[in-house]
Amino acid sequence: MSAVVFAHRRVRSGRGLPLAGLLALLLAMAVVGMASGAMPLPAGEVVGALWRAVMGEAAREGDLVVLMLRLPRVAMATLVGAALACSGATMQGLFRNPLVEPGLIGVSAGAAVGAIGMIVLGGRLLAVLPSVLGSFGIAAAAFAGGLLATVAVYVIGRRRPGVATLLLAGVAINAIAMAGVGLLTFLANEHQLRDLNFWTLGSLGGTDWTRLAAVAPLMLPPLCLLPRYAPGLNALLLGEREAALLGFDPERLRRELIALVALATGAAVAMCGVIGFVGLLVPHVLRMIWGPDHRLLLPASALAGAALLIGADAVARVAVVPAELPIGVITALLGGPFFLWLLLRLRMGEGT
Amino acid sequence: MHKRFSWWLAALLVAMPWVSRAADAPRVVALGGDITEIVYALDAQQALVGVDSTSQWPEAARQLPDVGYVRQLAAEGVLSLHPQLVLATHDAGPPAVLDQLRAAGVRIETLPVARTPDAVVAKVEQVGNLVGRKAAAETLANQLRGQYAALGRAVAAMPRHPRVLFLMSAGAGSPMAAGRDTAADSAIMLAGGVNAASGLDGYKAVSPESLAALAPDVIMMMRERSEAWGGIDGALKLPGVAMTPAGRARRVVLVEGQALLGFGSRNAAQELAVQRVLAAIQLQP
Amino acid sequence: MNLALDWRAASTAVAGLLEVREVHLSLGGRRVLQAVNLVAQPGRLLVLVGPNGAGKSSLLGLMAGLCRPSLGSVALDGKPLVRWSATELARRRAMLSQQVRLGFAFRVEEVVMLGRSVHGAATPGMADRQVVEAALQATGAHHLRGRNYLELSGGEQQRVQLARVLAQIWDCRDAPGWLLLDEPEAGLDIAHQHQLLRHARDWAARGYGVVVVLHDLNLAARYADEVALLAQGRLVRHGNVAQALDAEVLSHVYGIRLGRSLTADRHWLFHAQ
Numbered sequence: 001m002s003a004v005v006f007a008h009r010r011v012r013s014g015r016g017l018p019l020a021g022l023l024a025l026l027l028a029m030a031v032v033g034m035a036s037g038a039m040p041l042p043a044g045e046v047v048g049a050l051w052r053a054v055m056g057e058a059a060r061e062g063d064l065v066v067l068m069l070r071l072p073r074v075a076m077a078t079l080v081g082a083a084l085a086c087s088g089a090t091m092q093g094l095f096r097n098p099l100v101e102p103g104l105i106g107v108s109a110g111a112a113v114g115a116i117g118m119i120v121l122g123g124r125l126l127a128v129l130p131s132v133l134g135s136f137g138i139a140a141a142a143f144a145g146g147l148l149a150t151v152a153v154y155v156i157g158r159r160r161p162g163v164a165t166l167l168l169a170g171v172a173i174n175a176i177a178m179a180g181v182g183l184l185t186f187l188a189n190e191h192q193l194r195d196l197n198f199w200t201l202g203s204l205g206g207t208d209w210t211r212l213a214a215v216a217p218l219m220l221p222p223l224c225l226l227p228r229y230a231p232g233l234n235a236l237l238l239g240e241r242e243a244a245l246l247g248f249d250p251e252r253l254r255r256e257l258i259a260l261v262a263l264a265t266g267a268a269v270a271m272c273g274v275i276g277f278v279g280l281l282v283p284h285v286l287r288m289i290w291g292p293d294h295r296l297l298l299p300a301s302a303l304a305g306a307a308l309l310i311g312a313d314a315v316a317r318v319a320v321v322p323a324e325l326p327i328g329v330i331t332a333l334l335g336g337p338f339f340l341w342l343l344l345r346l347r348m349g350e351g352t
Numbered sequence: 353m354h355k356r357f358s359w360w361l362a363a364l365l366v367a368m369p370w371v372s373r374a375a376d377a378p379r380v381v382a383l384g385g386d387i388t389e390i391v392y393a394l395d396a397q398q399a400l401v402g403v404d405s406t407s408q409w410p411e412a413a414r415q416l417p418d419v420g421y422v423r424q425l426a427a428e429g430v431l432s433l434h435p436q437l438v439l440a441t442h443d444a445g446p447p448a449v450l451d452q453l454r455a456a457g458v459r460i461e462t463l464p465v466a467r468t469p470d471a472v473v474a475k476v477e478q479v480g481n482l483v484g485r486k487a488a489a490e491t492l493a494n495q496l497r498g499q500y501a502a503l504g505r506a507v508a509a510m511p512r513h514p515r516v517l518f519l520m521s522a523g524a525g526s527p528m529a530a531g532r533d534t535a536a537d538s539a540i541m542l543a544g545g546v547n548a549a550s551g552l553d554g555y556k557a558v559s560p561e562s563l564a565a566l567a568p569d570v571i572m573m574m575r576e577r578s579e580a581w582g583g584i585d586g587a588l589k590l591p592g593v594a595m596t597p598a599g600r601a602r603r604v605v606l607v608e609g610q611a612l613l614g615f616g617s618r619n620a621a622q623e624l625a626v627q628r629v630l631a632a633i634q635l636q637p
Numbered sequence: 638m639n640l641a642l643d644w645r646a647a648s649t650a651v652a653g654l655l656e657v658r659e660v661h662l663s664l665g666g667r668r669v670l671q672a673v674n675l676v677a678q679p680g681r682l683l684v685l686v687g688p689n690g691a692g693k694s695s696l697l698g699l700m701a702g703l704c705r706p707s708l709g710s711v712a713l714d715g716k717p718l719v720r721w722s723a724t725e726l727a728r729r730r731a732m733l734s735q736q737v738r739l740g741f742a743f744r745v746e747e748v749v750m751l752g753r754s755v756h757g758a759a760t761p762g763m764a765d766r767q768v769v770e771a772a773l774q775a776t777g778a779h780h781l782r783g784r785n786y787l788e789l790s791g792g793e794q795q796r797v798q799l800a801r802v803l804a805q806i807w808d809c810r811d812a813p814g815w816l817l818l819d820e821p822e823a824g825l826d827i828a829h830q831h832q833l834l835r836h837a838r839d840w841a842a843r844g845y846g847v848v849v850v851l852h853d854l855n856l857a858a859r860y861a862d863e864v865a866l867l868a869q870g871r872l873v874r875h876g877n878v879a880q881a882l883d884a885e886v887l888s889h890v891y892g893i894r895l896g897r898s899l900t901a902d903r904h905w906l907f908h909a910q
Contacts (some may be wrong), residue, residue, distance in 0.1 A: 015760075038432030064456055069428050097742030109408025164358050189554045190520070191423070191443060198424045204446035231754045235742045238751060243732075244703060246805065247727025247755040292741030293492075295760065322402060322429030 007037045015296045022303035029172050029307040033074040038312040038321045072171040078306040079311045080272050082220045083264035085305020086226050088279025089297050090261050093233040095163050102279040104170045106149035109177030111269040114145020116196045139270040146266035149173050157287040200272035201326030204313050218267035222260040230294035275328050277335025278305050355427050382440030383422045386616030393617035394485040402433040427452040433546045467538035469500035499620035506627050507544035512635050516545035535613040543626035545572040560592030571598045574609030594606035605629055651680040651715035653813040669695045670870045679813035679846035682838050684857040687867035688891050693850045694819050700752040701817050727755040731805035731817035737798050745797050746782040752804035772804040774898035791824040815846040834860040858905040
């Protein structure tokens, strides 16, 4: 296994230091994220804008951009990055496989079918709704699709003990969902094609306080609850049987973890489209550095995922000013080569 | 939270220096190739500070900052151009971004879909009013009215109306034909043709067999995209084309896609050109 | 009160006993166990022997509460296992399975610490660390504590798993703990096999109930206080070594002529004839 190769590099320390370091990184990235964008605003101006808003002082030029555009966006990137990475760490632990993504349980593919179905077939429905509600219509359809696919995977997967059936059910449901996406793509007209294309690449564009307020209640509870499952996840690394002998209920653990992951990932994907690799990359790297103990891994993944996504979004906003790159392009640009490197290390690790 | 912010920010915007600074020359962002085209036709381009990715004509427009795909705008990107007026096609978005722009005090004027001569003329007049070129707009509108009137007369004089199939793109799969309720459908009818694919709804992929069944007398394609499939020769080699009257008579017509289908200021001239081509076709009895 | 021997002195008739009563077990229509009655006592080392497929591991799993019998019941302290909460039970009994595969590269001491996860706090305290140290000492794996578990040899991994299992029930204070080992000698060299069973016997001597599934009749004869012989899902014999491991019965059960002789240091030695 790859972990073997890296084992000697592992840092031995408590949880406090790594988490404090990652929190500092997150705060630093938040400042970078707040300071980047199409409008040239120095970091001092950004801090000043926040200060003036908090103290109720008269706002200056550029404060609007910081408070109405960048602040909700950085907050959204924090939530979505934390949700994806923490879900990824959970799924990798649950399936005892470092190459698993949160999407394995069907939530991303289901959300894609929901969102694309709404884009392609829901035109009439969306036309009736006011325009702002229309954008929520796509998100709601995506969220519902994600949950539905997850339920299907779980119901099929639970028919046999162990995670193998669950994994295969996930693969099958993903394939079916992709067929649905293919069919909808075929039915789509040129505009819809471009819309669904952008949706599948993911974007934090259009984030405002309303959208943030709509999605935060769905993502915060799983983010707070997931780290509490760390002892159970650690025990599951020994296998379901050993976890049961250690006093955990593997069936219940699996059910609750999948529900939390589906909620967090589903909400993230529904709001921002498919943002790949964060859920795979972040937990994997952290496990190499600090080992597989979920008591550290889960909160650390949340912090690092948030920092990574803020950074990626900042790049998305400044790379092709005044337009924006889809954030999925950036995470994939980062994640693709990393994944290849990971695969190569894995092969070498097996050889030794 | 959101409401209070908007109110407070709207109030604050009055004092924003970059808004008042630009009062001497209005700063305009044009979203949509047809709108950019009209702005240039009205000689109001000095007001343009940004365009979208569909604004490819005239060449000068490509030098302006590009805010990206019109349905995936970035609020801060548009704001960074400090526009006072955004002239947007009907499907500009996403809605949340337009709301953010409005909240930031940017005036957004959405122009309706135009697929008839009257609507094109109305659009020219509306853009003229918005960018402060009323007189120039009136001149252009009159010129367009004249062209469309001439077009109407020419079409009425056509003895037969050839069946036209407009193919949008031919990627790896089947070519996409323009059916009912498309810009190409309106453009064909206006130029005196009959849309061979009027049985289809919107843009649909057509198989070689259905291509043959549609039996178009003429196949029309956008010049901008024709290179991707090897120009006229490439189109003639598409499976099924050889079995159509158009294929047998090698009648493939390249048109300026954006000029014709954008229904902007260049539409009338393009329609006339297409009409001349269709009228010249010797249909077999 | 903390002394292990106090349990037995204070015990009532059923307290501390692990009782298997009229247990039947069917898995997928196949009868795995039939009408098994077996009472295990704390302070004694009980060895389960029998040919392949006799139902030894299934019986051990039932005794651990991993699965429920189709008929009959398994009870600890006179209370059926199904009525024990999972945590309660995990603090009283630990089981070493035949094969434990670890998904990720934990350090050895982290693996052993997993045995402490039933004991309350999410973050292990000083007491837990001491238990882990002691368990590693007890299984002779202390020198491995900082190593990557996945890099260890099979025998080393087995000893680390044993330390984890011991750590789980290290401090059973109020009632005797139970240690269930499923073929723990697999993968160990002969020295470590004997060392492991000596440990098992020491734990029994400290008042723990110990049940071990073994294949090697000679190891069973050497260390068991009691032996239960299973064949085709039924309990054939249960008693001390001399009673349970009768040469005639063994020959019949294993389908091969087996003889036994007494060594100079008074241990039974089994051999094929």
